[in-house]
Amino acid sequence: MSTHGITRADMHAVNLPRRRALNRLMEVLAWLAAAVAIGFLVLIVWSVARKGASELNLALITKTPATGFFTSGSGGLANAFAGTLVIVGIATLMALPTGILVALYLTEFAPPSVRNIVSLSLDVLNGVPAIVIGIFVYGLFVLGHGQSGYAASFALACIMLPLVARSTIEVLLLVPRALREASLALGVARWRTTLSIVLPQTIGGIITGTVLAVARVAGETAPLLFTSSLVGTQVHWNPHHALQTVPVAIFELSESADPQDHARAWAAALVLLLFILLTSLTARWLATRNRSKLSASR
Amino acid sequence: MSITIQPAVRVETKRQPLPPRERLERIFNIDGVDALYGGKPAIKDVTMDVYKNLVTAIIGPSGCGKSTFIRCLNRMNDLIPGFTLTGTIRYHGQDITGNDVDPVAVRRHIGMVFQRPNPFPKSIYDNVAWGLKVLGMKDGLADRVERALTQAALWDEVKDRLKASALSLSGGQQQRLCIARAIAVEPDVVLMDEPASALDPIATAAIEQLMTDLKGEYTFVIVTHNMQQAARVADMTAFFSISRGDEGERYGELVEYDATQKMFTAPSDTRTEDYVTGRFG
Numbered sequence: 001m002s003t004h005g006i007t008r009a010d011m012h013a014v015n016l017p018r019r020r021a022l023n024r025l026m027e028v029l030a031w032l033a034a035a036v037a038i039g040f041l042v043l044i045v046w047s048v049a050r051k052g053a054s055e056l057n058l059a060l061i062t063k064t065p066a067t068g069f070f071t072s073g074s075g076g077l078a079n080a081f082a083g084t085l086v087i088v089g090i091a092t093l094m095a096l097p098t099g100i101l102v103a104l105y106l107t108e109f110a111p112p113s114v115r116n117i118v119s120l121s122l123d124v125l126n127g128v129p130a131i132v133i134g135i136f137v138y139g140l141f142v143l144g145h146g147q148s149g150y151a152a153s154f155a156l157a158c159i160m161l162p163l164v165a166r167s168t169i170e171v172l173l174l175v176p177r178a179l180r181e182a183s184l185a186l187g188v189a190r191w192r193t194t195l196s197i198v199l200p201q202t203i204g205g206i207i208t209g210t211v212l213a214v215a216r217v218a219g220e221t222a223p224l225l226f227t228s229s230l231v232g233t234q235v236h237w238n239p240h241h242a243l244q245t246v247p248v249a250i251f252e253l254s255e256s257a258d259p260q261d262h263a264r265a266w267a268a269a270l271v272l273l274l275f276i277l278l279t280s281l282t283a284r285w286l287a288t289r290n291r292s293k294l295s296a297s298r
Numbered sequence: 299m300s301i302t303i304q305p306a307v308r309v310e311t312k313r314q315p316l317p318p319r320e321r322l323e324r325i326f327n328i329d330g331v332d333a334l335y336g337g338k339p340a341i342k343d344v345t346m347d348v349y350k351n352l353v354t355a356i357i358g359p360s361g362c363g364k365s366t367f368i369r370c371l372n373r374m375n376d377l378i379p380g381f382t383l384t385g386t387i388r389y390h391g392q393d394i395t396g397n398d399v400d401p402v403a404v405r406r407h408i409g410m411v412f413q414r415p416n417p418f419p420k421s422i423y424d425n426v427a428w429g430l431k432v433l434g435m436k437d438g439l440a441d442r443v444e445r446a447l448t449q450a451a452l453w454d455e456v457k458d459r460l461k462a463s464a465l466s467l468s469g470g471q472q473q474r475l476c477i478a479r480a481i482a483v484e485p486d487v488v489l490m491d492e493p494a495s496a497l498d499p500i501a502t503a504a505i506e507q508l509m510t511d512l513k514g515e516y517t518f519v520i521v522t523h524n525m526q527q528a529a530r531v532a533d534m535t536a537f538f539s540i541s542r543g544d545e546g547e548r549y550g551e552l553v554e555y556d557a558t559q560k561m562f563t564a565p566s567d568t569r570t571e572d573y574v575t576g577r578f579g
Binding site for chain 2: 111112176177178179180181182183184185186187188189190192196197201
């Protein structure tokens with residue numbers, strides 16, 4: 001039999017002061033943990049900004065690195081920014097459609113058993129260290145063919161795929177079943193319902209997920225070292241060849257003997273950081289907009 | 299000893315009597331239907347016929363499988379994992395329960411209106427026009443939209459703002475829009491799963507009126523927990539109730555199916571009598 005009601009002893013517990021103290025302590029601990037997390041972010045941004053500020057100028061993104069002996073230290077990283085743009089762009093073109101199709105299959109068509117397996121695989125793929133993906137793509141494409149922008153894009157797409165698929169699944173699950181039923185009850189085929197009724201509801205969420213994934217892979221270094229790091233100093237746009245990228249450039253500059261190179265590495269890091277911050281903020285803005293749109297359609 | 303039944307609801311007696319059943323055209327022959335979710339029966343052994351151009355109401359207490367039953371008629375339960383059905387449902391003589399039957403084709407002829415209004419997040423016009431376009435009924439599109447909205451008694455209220463979002467309409471207007479959307483594609487049967495349960499009495503009356511007006515063109519099957527509604531709109535009424543199996547499991551079954559008039563004044567089963575007189579449910 002279940003007991004019910006609250007006795008007087010419960011209301012005036014003898015250890016009430018202790019409970020209150022414990023409650024207070026946990027609150028303070030949680031607050032401290034949050035402060036530490038934010039503190040580290042502030043520290044990173046601040047130190048990067050302080051050390052890179054001297055080299056942060058327009059030449060950084062418009063000029064190529066100087067190659068002459070006497071001119072060492074001048075010039076910019078235009079080749080790295082161009083390469084990152086190309087490689088991340090192609091990676092997005094690979095990962096976005098695949099990720100959306102995976103998500104559509106899982107939420108709309110897959111039987112529950114398959115859904116669990118594929119869903120677990122996505123989580124595992126998401127957890128694979130970037131360097132392992134780099135080695136994998138190295139063995140797959142680079143050995144015998146040489147480095148290329150495509151190989152780098154493929155490696156980054158492997159990292160993006162689970163991120164895009166996961167975020168798309170989440171917004172697909174938010175689409176009310178009643179909306180799917182409304183279309184199906186008209187005698188409209190399943191694929192048509194999915195494309196014309198379900199998918200348009202999720203555009204905002206898909207963009208958010210993609211932007212976050214782009215921000216994440218734009219800073220990946222390890223896979224690029226294997227796939228696109230043996231490069232010259234000129235600006236190239238052709239992904240058939242290895243292209244310089246911002247993370248790899250930062251890595252190389254940081255190993256230079258010239259202190260001015262270090263400053264440039266910090267400046268490039270600052271630009272990368274600002275880019276990621278900007279894209280994350282855009283993603284958040286899109287997410288809130290999409291959520292309010294979805295709830296209005298309930 | 300005879301007891302005079304006092305129904306809990308006033309049943310309109312002026313309604314024209316139905317022609318004899320043999321003279322009515324059968325649209326559904328439902329025979330020995332069991333519907334199961336994950337192997338557990340929701341309804342057992344339902345056998346009944348649905349007649350053309352009549353309004354057939356399904357009444358009964360919560361959990362008696364009314365909704366499950368009506369969703370069997372257009373294969374809507376196919377979407378639910380673990381759902382199985384045994385028995386036969388013949389639509390114009392053709393069994394629609396088999397795996398070789400395309401549920402999309404079934405739904406093309408048997409439309410449905412749901413408990414909660416579920417318009418598409420599109421304009422009022424597009425809500426009706428989208429289905430027509432997708433199903434290739436593009437000739438005279440604007441006329442078809444107008445006719446459907448008129449039939450659903452909504453045209454006068456929305457004709458000046460067809461481009462406005464359907465979500466800006468009131469609940470009752472949204473439900474009538476859903477009815478317009480369903481009848482625009484010219485189905486044979488319109489299934490209604492408690493279409494007025496989320497609506498106020500005025501909107502409810504509008505929907506009941508349009509069923510009465512349109513039953514010459516369509517056949518309606520309506521699930522309702524509201525006995526007054528069944529008494530007002532239905533020609534035939536089926537009463538479902540909850541039974542217990544040998545191991546105490548609960549399932550829904552069809553208790554009695556007859557002309558509405560008879561169901562509310564002289565039912566043959568005491569369970570029906572208890573329900574319509576308000577002693578139960």
